[in-house]
Amino acid sequence: MRNQMTSGEALLWSRLAGSQLGVPFRRQVPLAGRFIADFFAPSARLVVEVDGAYHQLRSAADARRDRVLARLGIRVLRVDDSLVRSNLDAALALVRDALAHNP
Numbered sequence: 001m002r003n004q005m006t007s008g009e010a011l012l013w014s015r016l017a018g019s020q021l022g023v024p025f026r027r028q029v030p031l032a033g034r035f036i037a038d039f040f041a042p043s044a045r046l047v048v049e050v051d052g053a054y055h056q057l058r059s060a061a062d063a064r065r066d067r068v069l070a071r072l073g074i075r076v077l078r079v080d081d082s083l084v085r086s087n088l089d090a091a092l093a094l095v096r097d098a099l100a101h102n103p
Contacts, residue, residue: 008050008081009038011088012095016048021096032072035065044102045074048095052081 005013005027016025016039025048029040037047047069051062066076077098084091 006050006052006081008052008084012048012050012079012084012091013039015088015092016095021092021099023099031074032068035069040074041099044099046098046102047074047076048098049076049078050081050084051078 009027013025013027015021017027019025023041023043025039025041027039029037029047031037031040031047038050039048040046041048049062062078069076075098077094079091079094
C-alpha cells in the first residue's frame with residue numbers, strides 16, 4: 001500500500017471521494033488477500049485503476065490480477081493516467097459508464 005497518491009490518482013480521487021458519483025468509493029483497498037486496488041466501489045463491485053507507464057511493463061501480471069478479481073465477481077476498469085491528467089471529465093465518463101453497466 002502507498003500513502004502517497006500519484007497526481008492522476010489524486011485528481012480522480014478528488015471526484016470519487018464522498019460518493020460524488022452516487023456510490024461510495026474507498027481507496028487503497030486490499031482484495032483477494034494479495035492485491036491493492038487504487039479505488040473500489042464495494043456496492044458496484046468495481047475496481048478503478050489509474051495506470052501509468054509502470055503498468056505498460058507489467059501488462060501480463062495486471063491481466064492475471066484482473067482474471068482473479070473477475071472470478072470473485074469484481075470488475076476492473078483501467079484508466080490511463082495521462083487521460084486522467086489531460087481530460088478528467090473523459091476519465092470520469094468511463095467510470096460513470098462502468099457504474100451504469102453494473103451487471
